[in-house]
Amino acid sequence: MNLKKIVAVVAVLGVMLPAGAQDPIIQTRYTADPAPMVYNDTIFLYTTHDEDDADGFKMLDWLLYTSTDMVNWTDHGPVASLQDFSWRSRDNGAWAEHVIERNGKFYMYCPLHGHGIGVLVSDTPYGPFKDPLGKPLVWNKENWYDIDPAVYIDDDGQAYMYWGNPKTFCVRLNEDMISTKGDIMEMDHINDYQEGPWLWARKNAYGEKNYYLAFASTCCPEGIGYAMSKSPTGPWEHKGHIMDHTPRTRGNHPGIIEYKGKSYVFGLNYDLLRLITDEHHERRSVSAAEMKYNPDGTIIEVPYWKDTVLEQIEPFDPYRKVQAETMAWGYGLKTDKLGERNMYVHDIDNGEYIMLRGVDFGKKGAKTFSVDASCVKPGGMIELRLDKADGPVIGRVMIKPTGSIDNYSRFTCKVKGAKGVHDLYLCFSGNGDDLFNLDSWNFKK
Structure with missing residues (x-):
């Protein structure tokens, strides 16, 4: 029986995650490495894509989903792929991307493992995305650490790009977002850090601004850890976990946003794959959960995805196309x-x-x-x-x-x-x- 038939049988039998538990938010494809972005009152969720027949990592393109209520998601399909980089050397490896808007343009930072990190640009968040450089934006040729880019623009307008496994790197970006300023900085090691950095800043209840660096914590299994600093370039103080390590999943990869007055953490798991097999394949699924802070700005640990309930933000309007x-x-x-x-x-x-x-x-x-x-x-x-x-x-x-x-x-x-x-x-x-x-x-x- 092929995968499609297995899936159909599972659906007919009504076998799914327990009522009230948080399901992976996308089920029609395997998705991973969530990179949520808020723009024009809408969540734009960019993900990587594990192919249905993947055993190891088989990833060829990047996908987009949108929502205004956190629970109903519209699929926009692939918005970019490895084919958009003419200088790529491999036909596999569309790993964790990050998309950010600046001055009306949208920049997608993509790792091409072993050949650095490239950037694509579009006039809309839906694409099409094009390569303005024809070469990597950064490439540490002496190692293979150039994965999982994440970009943050501070209040003063300075943009930073972070990346790395098992080390954490940072470089300043110019305002054009496709060129760098100064040298690449290697951060001091953060306890439990593995990969997948994600940067944001927020004021605590006392008006103090904190910078946060979330990450996939040491494999395997990975959790979602985080560190805090008073500067976007550190030093970083490890604070614990947003979601602890758990044998219920193998990997994780954070994406964090604030949306309509609440904070959300996105990550990944193997919960859809587990509906049809206990065998391990790299076929992952994105989930999300609400995330809350203590008054001092530290984060209240979030239970595993299946132990959370994702509340709908607003009703869905059926009187439209x-x-x-x-x-x-x-x-x-x-x-x-x-x-x-x-x-x-x-x-x-x-x-x-x-x-x-x-x-x-x-x-x-x-x-x-x-x-x-x-x-x-x-x-x-x-x-x-x-x-x-x-x-x-x-x-x-x-x-x-x-x-x-x-x-x-x-x-x-x-x-x-x-x-x-x-x-x-x-x-x-x-x-x-x-x-x-x-x-x-x-x-x-």
Whole structure:
């Protein structure tokens, strides 16, 4: 039985993480090395990508997901890949990246293991990203430490790039963000540091500004450690763990943001892989959790991902065009590009579903549901259910053959009983696998 069939069986049987536990936030691909960025009131989550058949690290491109509520994520697919670096020497190794905005442009810093760290630039956070240098931004040719870049811009406008395993390096960046200023600095060793530095600053309850350096702590298993300083270049004082080492996972890699009045830590685990096998493969998944501080600025340790609950920040609006690749849960499904920019959902099998959390239908409720879909087989049905996969049915829409998998038609059904705020399940049924493809959907009042 191949991976796709295993995944389908798991989905049909309803085998998933315990109710109330924090699931990995992306399920349609294996993702790792989260690099969240807040821009225009939206979280842009850039990740690396473990291929479905990876045993060791097999990583070819970098992905993007967006959210405004922390629980429902829209998949934008690959936004850059190794192919964007003409000077690369390997066809594998799209390792942990970092994206930051400055002066209306977006800079993606990418390690090409053994050949330094490159930079790509775009006019939008969605890409396309282009290589402005045609060579590495930094490259310590005498070693292979040049991995896991992270960039921080201080209040005075000075930008810094940090990287390294097992040592920590830092260099100042010029305002153009594609050239360096001064020498590369090697930090004093930080206790328990392994790799994956992440920098930010924050004032504590007493108005004192602290700089933070989070990192993947010593392998294996890795936790997420952190150190604090009064300067972006140290010295750094080890403070403990944001998330402790645990045998429940093998690796970790932090990304930290503040968003809508709360702080969040992103990291990685093998929880999706564990749904189908106990064997180790490098097929990782990104999770997130709320993170809180003590009055002095030290961080309150976060339990392991599955022992946390990620609260939704705001209700989800269904009365707009919603891309089908927007979901809180979609295990067993796959997404791909539809044309140059749009995405679609495919590999939709009998018994699978898309779930969205906290959908606000309002007091009067929804009257109709419409979906853009395509299929060449006899098709199938989408049942709209509330609160769980076998919850109350509020509508059913049949997806009929459209003549071509690339020819999308709109299918509509009446809706009854959709009022207030509920989790929404789009449940798929039909004869066999690959029932149809989905592009977008919406409700109307």
